[in-house]
Amino acid sequence: MTRMRVGVVGIGARSPLAALVDSSPVPARLVAAADTAPDAAARARRFLPAGVEVVPDHRELLGRGLDGVVIATPDDTHEELAVDFLRAGVAVYLEKPLAVTTQGADRVLRAARASGTRLYVGHNMRHMAVVRRLKSIVDSGRIGQVKAIWCRHFVGNGGDYYFRDWHAERSRVNSLLLQKAAHDIDVMHWIADSSAQQVVGMGGLMVYDRAGRRDEGTDPQGSMKDWFSYDNWPAEELEGLNPVINVEDMSMLMMRMRNGVMASYQQCHFTPDYWRSYTVIGTRGRAENFGDGAGGVVRVWTRRSEYAERGSQEYPIEEEGSGHDSADQLTIDEFLRFVSAGGTTDASPLAAREAVAAGVAATESLRSGSQPQQVPELEPELARYFERGQWE
Structure with missing residues (x-):
């Protein structure tokens, strides 16, 4: 070749x-x-x-x-x-x-x-081990027919990743409910085998509008790899952020998919920890990840019980490297x-388009008093x- x-x-x-x-x-x-x-x-x-x-x-x-x-x-x-x-x-x-x-x-x-x-x-x-593990559990029928998916995204590195450069500007990204959440919207669509039909968004700029900015007209020095540090904490005390910050640092959406599955997504850019938690609920059980990289697990509950920390089964998340790597x-x-x-x-480019369409509609809802929005096909x-x- x-x-x-x-x-x-x-x-x-x-x-x-x-x-x-x-x-x-x-x-x-x-x-x-x-x-x-x-x-x-x-x-x-x-x-x-x-x-x-x-x-x-x-x-x-x-x-x-x-x-x-x-x-x-x-x-x-x-x-x-x-x-x-x-x-x-x-x-x-x-x-x-x-x-x-x-x-x-x-x-x-x-x-x-x-x-x-x-x-x-x-x-x-779609190639991350945690996502593939969740999808394999769903596709096996172990938890029955999917009816709901919840995702909580703790973006603990948000200040360094998204508020020091162009990511903080609506004119460059539209919103982080599109830019950042496109990943998770796509994952939820893939697991549910559908796409969003109607969405409602809510959010606001809650912390980074009070943090320290660079002077107007100056560029960040280096790249994200240079300014990232776990010592950049707490979020409200960060310095050197982008002069323009008009994207939300807290955002949420609810969606009804075309096959009836309901989903929710919550994104916060000022948590101390950084990871995603997916919960997939079906007619015969539910699955949830704890940690989203190597060393984490996906737990499945398929029997009635009171609080059961480890569920009915537990599956390790196995990968070389971690997450994106x-x-x-x-x-x-x-x-x-x-x-x-x-x-x-x-x-899939088609699925990528559906993630954009859902994120755009959710942003329109967020910025218009949480009015429900139809997602165009x-x-x-x-x-x-x-x-x-x-x-x-």
Whole structure:
């Protein structure tokens, strides 16, 4: 098999994802990168393998004979960048979210279909061991037919991850109920085998509006890896945050899916701990994770009882590395296999669109007095194209 040539756009905290191309069992090599930052070359030396060519404009990559590109840029750039590469015939790995608006997400899907170029969206949590364990339990029928899913997301690193840079601005991300929750909305959709039909959102900016800001017009020094520290606590005493903070640091949504499953999601960016807790309730039992990485467990309750800490069965969460680290390689491998051979993938552009549509609608509800919002469906013919694995 000929080794594929892959590029990356965006040399920042998520760009090491593209470096995993070189360690994939699918023959491929990262050969080029684009970033507008003046220190792009220095970033490449830090985050990417040696020998990767660096250019300042992504359009310089369009005629380089690339087989694929990883787009790891800020969310508000995803739509335009993806459309440019799809139209140029370069297969796209697009970091989630697919776009910051439902219309933008639909535009990317239309560009993929019109060009016939393969599109993959990096919802890597579908490859996380905790999620796959939960899904396998549901698919086995052990807890019966799923009726409800609850997710609590304790974003203990929220101040460092989301309030020091562009993530804190509505104009760049829409909301963290879209940007951050897109992962969990997608997971709940996948486990329920459906997507949101109606949503209600609620939330507010409760802590980080009182924390210390940088001066207007100044950029954060380095990348997230530089300013992250567990010593940055308590949240309300953080300094050097983004000058503009207008996204919510506490948000919640309730959703009714098209198959009747009901779900809830709670996200808090100022907890001391950082992990996700999923509870899946079926007609014959329930499953819940305790810890979401290696060393954690998923417990299942299938018998009536009073409080039973360990449930009826307990299953270990087993993975190499933890969370994103192990899932990233699996996601890159799936992308490269899809580009080279086609076939089915666990991560789906159609599902990525549904996560965006639900997150956008929930944000509209949150910012309009929690008025219920209907989630718009994708046009049927376009949906069928992606359901068929991007074949006409």
